[in-house]
Amino acid sequence: QDSTWVSQLSERLPVHYRVSFPCFGPGLISHLNDLSLLSQDENGVVLSLGADSQWLIVSAKPFRLDIMEGREVLLSLNSRGLLTAKEDGMWEETFKSHTDNKPNGPSSISLDFSLPGVEHVYGIPEHADSLKLKTTDGGDPYRLFNLDVFQYELFNPMALYGAIPVMLSHSAQRTMGIFWLNAAETWVDISSNTAGKTVFGQMLDYVQGSSETPQTDVRWISESGIIDVFIMLGPTPTDVFSQYASLTGTQAFPPLSALAYHQCRWNYNDQEDVAAVDQGFDEHDIPYDFIWLDIEHTDGKRYFTWDPHKFPQPKDMLQGLMDKRRKMVTIVDPHIKVDSSYKIHNEIRSKGFYVKNKDGGDYEGWCWPGNSGYPDFTNPEMRAWWASMFAYDQYEGSMENMYTWNDMNEPSVFNGPEVTMHKDALHGNWENRDLHNLYGLYVQMATAEGLIERSGGVERPFVLTRAFFAGSQRYGAVWTGDNTAEWEHLKISIPMCLSLGLVGVSFCGADVGGFFKSPSTELLVRWYQTGAYQPFFRAHAHLDTPRREPWLFGPENTALIREAVRQRYALLPYWYQLFYHAHHSGQPVMRPLWVEYPQDTATFSMDDQFLLGRDLLVHPVTEEGGRGVTAYLPGKGEVWFDVHTFQKHNGAQNLYIPVTISSIPVFQRGGSIIPRKARVRRSSSCMEHDPYTLFVALSPKRFAQGELYIDDGHTFNFDKQKQFIHRRLSFANKALSSRNLAPGSQFITPSWIEKIVILGASKPSKATLKTPDGKENLLEFEFDASMSVLTLRKPGVNAGVDWTVVLQ
Numbered sequence: 001q002d003s004t005w006v007s008q009l010s011e012r013l014p015v016h017y018r019v020s021f022p023c024f025g026p027g028l029i030s031h032l033n034d035l036s037l038l039s040q041d042e043n044g045v046v047l048s049l050g051a052d053s054q055w056l057i058v059s060a061k062p063f064r065l066d067i068m069e070g071r072e073v074l075l076s077l078n079s080r081g082l083l084t085a086k087e088d089g090m091w092e093e094t095f096k097s098h099t100d101n102k103p104n105g106p107s108s109i110s111l112d113f114s115l116p117g118v119e120h121v122y123g124i125p126e127h128a129d130s131l132k133l134k135t136t137d138g139g140d141p142y143r144l145f146n147l148d149v150f151q152y153e154l155f156n157p158m159a160l161y162g163a164i165p166v167m168l169s170h171s172a173q174r175t176m177g178i179f180w181l182n183a184a185e186t187w188v189d190i191s192s193n194t195a196g197k198t199v200f201g202q203m204l205d206y207v208q209g210s211s212e213t214p215q216t217d218v219r220w221i222s223e224s225g226i227i228d229v230f231i232m233l234g235p236t237p238t239d240v241f242s243q244y245a246s247l248t249g250t251q252a253f254p255p256l257s258a259l260a261y262h263q264c265r266w267n268y269n270d271q272e273d274v275a276a277v278d279q280g281f282d283e284h285d286i287p288y289d290f291i292w293l294d295i296e297h298t299d300g301k302r303y304f305t306w307d308p309h310k311f312p313q314p315k316d317m318l319q320g321l322m323d324k325r326r327k328m329v330t331i332v333d334p335h336i337k338v339d340s341s342y343k344i345h346n347e348i349r350s351k352g353f354y355v356k357n358k359d360g361g362d363y364e365g366w367c368w369p370g371n372s373g374y375p376d377f378t379n380p381e382m383r384a385w386w387a388s389m390f391a392y393d394q395y396e397g398s399m400e401n402m403y404t405w406n407d408m409n410e411p412s413v414f415n416g417p418e419v420t421m422h423k424d425a426l427h428g429n430w431e432n433r434d435l436h437n438l439y440g441l442y443v444q445m446a447t448a449e450g451l452i453e454r455s456g457g458v459e460r461p462f463v464l465t466r467a468f469f470a471g472s473q474r475y476g477a478v479w480t481g482d483n484t485a486e487w488e489h490l491k492i493s494i495p496m497c498l499s500l501g502l503v504g505v506s507f508c509g510a511d512v513g514g515f516f517k518s519p520s521t522e523l524l525v526r527w528y529q530t531g532a533y534q535p536f537f538r539a540h541a542h543l544d545t546p547r548r549e550p551w552l553f554g555p556e557n558t559a560l561i562r563e564a565v566r567q568r569y570a571l572l573p574y575w576y577q578l579f580y581h582a583h584h585s586g587q588p589v590m591r592p593l594w595v596e597y598p599q600d601t602a603t604f605s606m607d608d609q610f611l612l613g614r615d616l617l618v619h620p621v622t623e624e625g626g627r628g629v630t631a632y633l634p635g636k637g638e639v640w641f642d643v644h645t646f647q648k649h650n651g652a653q654n655l656y657i658p659v660t661i662s663s664i665p666v667f668q669r670g671g672s673i674i675p676r677k678a679r680v681r682r683s684s685s686c687m688e689h690d691p692y693t694l695f696v697a698l699s700p701k702r703f704a705q706g707e708l709y710i711d712d713g714h715t716f717n718f719d720k721q722k723q724f725i726h727r728r729l730s731f732a733n734k735a736l737s738s739r740n741l742a743p744g745s746q747f748i749t750p751s752w753i754e755k756i757v758i759l760g761a762s763k764p765s766k767a768t769l770k771t772p773d774g775k776e777n778l779l780e781f782e783f784d785a786s787m788s789v790l791t792l793r794k795p796g797v798n799a800g801v802d803w804t805v806v807l808q
Contacts, residue, residue, distance in 0.1 A: 055067075065077040065078065124165060128152055245586025251579065270309075321401060338370075366413065390450030451463065470504070479509050484517050507536055509536025641697050766778060
């Protein structure tokens with residue numbers, strides 16, 4: 001409204017600069033049209049953000065932006081004056097034998113953010129570090145630059161395989177988020193005025209009445225691009241998740257089988273080896289759903305092919321798995337062997353789809369096949385062509401029970417700078433330096449689209465990726481890369497997956513057992529026990545490690561691993577329900593305790609335990625020789641039930657739990673209802689129509705509630721045709737009921753309710769099942785007075801209809 005003021009402001013800002021506020025609920029982003037002018041002078045304006053008591057103060061000289069709520073400053077931009085754009089710098093850089101000529105010159109940008117009242121920040125994966133981000137004063141900033149890292153270091157801000165430039169801040173008053181939308185190499189510096197203070201120092205501040213408000217300052221620095229920032233004002237963790245999901249989408253809803261157990265190594269040798277491993281699982285009564293093939297299954301590292309000697313009849317192999325309702329994953333990497341007899345290479349070259357070098361020729365580098373080209377996945381025509389290669393008549397030997405793994409998609413270039421692509425390589429008119437961190441996302445996007453297209457748009461895909469960016473959650477799963485068979489790597493898998501979940505990527509896991517080196521039997525068992533309660537559950541191992549199928553470590557360890565895997569399968573209905581919600585709302589599946597207990601400061605730095613949804617708390621045993629763990633059970637007035645013994649414990653306490661090698665400490669929150677399937681079979685698909693057992697955990701604080709979600713487990717019919725069952729389970733006033741949450745949906749299941757287990761119950765005189773047709777049936781029950789556990793046997797009612805069980 002004031003052209004003079006606007007011109008003053010524009011002199012202080014980079015040419016391209018945008019700040020947006022997705023702060024008013026899912027899907028609604030504040031742009032200029034949502035703002036209203038409250039006041040202005042020659043140096044700035046005050047704008048209403050549209051929400052109660054929230055406004056924006058914009059100053060021109062020097063440029064500064066403050067977001068206020070009442071009299072409280074929520075966040076300030078450029079309060080330290082670190083805004084820079086295309087600053088002076090070197091026009092040429094060298095890295096070992098590589099030279100980057102920077103044809104466009106120095107192009108870096110940066111901006112600082114100040115967060116008053118904040119001591120805890122999270123996110124910006126991927127780093128092998130604690131959940132709470134550390135200050136970087138006196139050390140290197142956190143680096144976001146997708147790289148193929150060999151044996152990565154722990155508790156280090158070094159770059160790893162993926163990069164999501166999203167940071168969350170949390171205090172007892174508010175949760176907020178910053179999304180720095182830039183795919184170039186990025187560095188994040190964090191400082192805090194409370195960092196390094198000892199407990200004594202903090203007490204001294206309190207005694208002396210120190211008025212210093214805690215504050216965290218963050219500086220984002222990117223090598224190129226524009227400043228494009230989204231501020232998510234929360235105020236709750238759930239609000240921030242929804243706001244971020246409105247920008248980048250939600251977690252893809254995976255096929256149910258993808259949430260089961262995956263068996264992988266580099267490499268299963270041939271078809272006979274695959275058949276023997278498959279049979280081994282049956283002989284040892286261990287369920288699994290997917291067996292994986294790494295790069296050695298191909299004909300000379302030519303992807304979309306099979307080794308004609310080791311895998312001469314891939315369809316026979318796949319049919320053998322299908323007969324047992326199991327599946328396979330094969331690897332398809334984005335480096336393409338330069339070979340004139342290789343159809344994939346010839347088509348990419350003839351269509352001009354390869355990334356180019358700075359001189360305009362096809363960019364080539366060294367990877368597993370030797371000399372390789374790199375398809376330009378930023379080109380939508382290239383992505384469409386790549387997707388078409390997954391058609392059954394193109395990918396010879398493939399079938400509908402075969403899915404895909406995209407590895408090495410940072411991209412990995414063995415002879416490139418830092419084992420990746422040169423920054424001056426060209427994707428059309430864009431340098432790799434501008435969009436490097438997007439490459440892996442586009443590979444997974446094209447692959448997922450290919451799996452959807454091959455089924456005519458009917459089947460949900462499953463694609464695992466190593467490299468990722470903001471939005472990768474829409475296309476499948478990620479894993480934490482090439483970890484090591486060491487206890488510290490087991491421990492770090494928890495905060496690494498928690499960090500990913502906070503920024504949208506719920507489908508995350510770590511290689512069970514460790515990729516490099518060989519685990520002790522104790523470490524292997526503990527890793528299975530931990531992995532069984534993480535979203536993506538896959539064992540994987542390096543080519544040079546001894547075989548480690550679950551039955552190779554003696555019958556006692558086989559039994560321990562079997563039990564961990566069976567616990568995963570019994571809980572699949574709950575996992576599936578959590579992913580359904582993640583898909584619809586962006587809420588993380590595996591979450592830190594502070595997400596559900598945002599005012600409990602004891603949880604803010606906790607990353608050795610976690611929640612699955614709201615209702616299961618897991619504290620894996622991750623110490624060698626561990627004889628006990630101390631689990632924090634949150635919530636004053638809450639009660640928690642040990643899911644194995646049904647022992648009840650009060651919330652808001654640190655509980656010491658003696659453990660043995662068979663222990664997996666897991667607790668169900670009082671006031672919740674969790675569905676399970678007790679009949680564990682050889683694969684999840686074999687359990688499709690099996691009955692449910694409902695575990696009802698009572699609480700003196702609230703009525704118990706839960707859900708039951710059922711669909712066909714593998715198609716998009718739940719979305720396109722509303723073919724699903726979604727029911728509310730409630731226990732109140734001595735009555736347990738099931739009611740329809742989706743009246744417009746249509747789906748029929750033969751599954752029924754087999755058993756109901758009520759924890760914290762009192763003994764009834766009778767239990768009566770009532771159904772909509774007016775029928776009433778007395779139910780058999782057992783009551784364990786010592787544990788206050790009531791078990792109702794064989795209600796026999798269909799899982800998809802209304803019913804009520806009344807206790808008298």
